[in-house]
Amino acid sequence: MFSWIFPASIQSTNIHCPSIEILHDPLKHRALECLRDLIQIGGGGTWPPTATYDESWPLPLRAYNAIIRTMEPLLPVEEPSMDDTRNRRIIASFRARLRSELDRCVEMKEVESTLERWQSESDCSAQSAWLGFFACISFLRHSYRWGVTPIVREAQNEEFVAFPNQLDIPWTALQRHFGTTSPSGCMTSICYSNIVADTHLQYSVTVGMPEVIRSTEFWNTKLVFDMEAKILPAYQKFAQAMAFIDFGRPAAARDALKSASDILKMALKYFFSTMVDSNMSHAVWMAYVQGFQGWALDGLDGISGGQSLIFRTLDAFLGIRPWPTPEKERLHIPEAQRNWLEYLRDYDIRAVAKEKGYYEVTAELDSLVKQLRLWRMGHMRRMQPYESVRRPERKTMTAGISVVDAPDEASMIEHLKKELGHRLAQTV
Structure with a gap:
């Protein structure tokens, strides 16, 4: 059913042996059923999760990965400014560039229809891809929220930030899929779903730093x-x-x-x-x-x-x-x-x-x-x-x-x- 979304060549091969052992535990009990659901539904077949990234996503969603690669080196600074006025300009400039990239690269009608179709057709075999997309949108939202890292008081003073539709609409779909309600990322999206082959991070906020x-x-x-x-x-x-x-x-x-x-x-x-x-x-x-x-x-x-x-x-x-x-x-x-x-x-x-x-x-x-x-x-x-x-x-x-x-x-x-x-x- 998902061959158009998930080419066979990119299916995850990172198998956690304890996960397999739990999935095949012969004991019959509700506690083990919940644990198996954690692995299969919550982690895409492993725990901790094995996320997959842009090549495993439906085509209209892959633009988000390209955008984050453009924005990653623009977020961190080695020496943060103490000047609130200057920091406001830095934050505004970053957000404007991110909005521009979203407007240029994301086809929202295709994204919305894809997310609706993906949500209705997906089962636990697609969870690894959902987890990777969760990580990507979480990093983009946190990047837009702060505008610079290290974070500065000028951003902390904000009581409200209007996020672009290109970040809000996928987030609503992700909230529905994972059953969360926060507008921010979480441990699952920013940590559990951001490790690649135990050797590096998929998404980073320290690109170009020492x-x-x-x-x-x-x-x-x-x-x-x-x-x-x-x-x-x-x-x-x-x-x-x-x-x-x-x-x-x-x-x-x-x-x-x-x-x-x-x-x-x-x-x-x-x-x-x-x-x-x-x-x-x-x-x-x-x-x-x-x-x-x-x-x-x-x-x-x-x-x-x-x-x-x-x-x-x-x-x-x-x-x-x-x-x-x-x-x-x-x-x-x-x-x-x-x-x-x-x-x-x-x-x-x-x-x-x-x-x-x-x-x-x-x-x-x-x-x-x-x-x-x-x-x-x-x-x-x-x-x-x-x-x-x-x-x-x-x-x-x-x-x-x-x-x-x-x-x-x-x-x-x-x-x-x-x-x-x-x-x-x-x-x-």
Whole structure:
């Protein structure tokens, strides 16, 4: 059905073995069904997702990839201006050039009819292409929103930005397809869907910048992606543990959780060994990663580490409350991910194990909670050198909380420590 859209030569060949193992897991249980949906529907057959790009898209959509290649080197600057008037000119010039490219290259009638046809005809086999298109339009929207990176207060002062129809209409289709509501990109579109063959980024906001800046952007994305790849076998163990409990096999559930604990330990160790200055420079991370991933329009935030599926899964599986409201989670978390999380929350394995008197299972769950607490304590310390860097061209802001009412970086850190401290206190 899709031969006109997806030439056979460009079909993805990047197979994650744990994904295949989960898809062929012989256990029959709703938890595993949700996990398989995450892989097939949410990730195009793998988790983390394997996105495909312009050659896999319907022809009228490929112009967007050409446009982003034109605009990529025009966005970043090495030395941001402190002059608000000059920055307004820079932002206006970038947006005008992007509008011009969109007007020149995009045939909107063809795009609209293509998106409608693609939406109605696509199934999970096309998801990798949708993910790549999600990444492309996300980067274009964030680029238009900021107009320059590092971001500047002149853009942060904006309360409203009128986006071109060429970026709004595809976004509406993407929101409908993935089940999200935010006008901004998300972890799935800007991080999970932007790694190519584990070696480079498909789209970048640091083109032409020094190596330390480009490396920081790459490792920030790769770390997020790698964490999902490393933790995926633990997701399977979580699902198996729930199945074994329902089958009246507590020893098997205990063993599955022990294996999950070992996997989690290795993943968290990788996190801390990778999030180091030699990979992700303290000096440039806030300017070239955190800023661009923010949004700060219409009272809505951008990308946050809290959107990472690994930590939402741990909280959901372990019953760490409070849960995010459905409306807030729907902003940035695609539907297949939400369905997985909602099942974990509804099942509430700690309560079930306690009610059944499966104390050996409860002990393993408590061990997982301790690991999560230790990670949160370590992360609180590890993030401070990144978030405390002075950026005089902008207001204090985090990507996930937007502009913060803090007069300086020290106050900003205290604010973040307080926020993280709340979640640490709830991790029991």
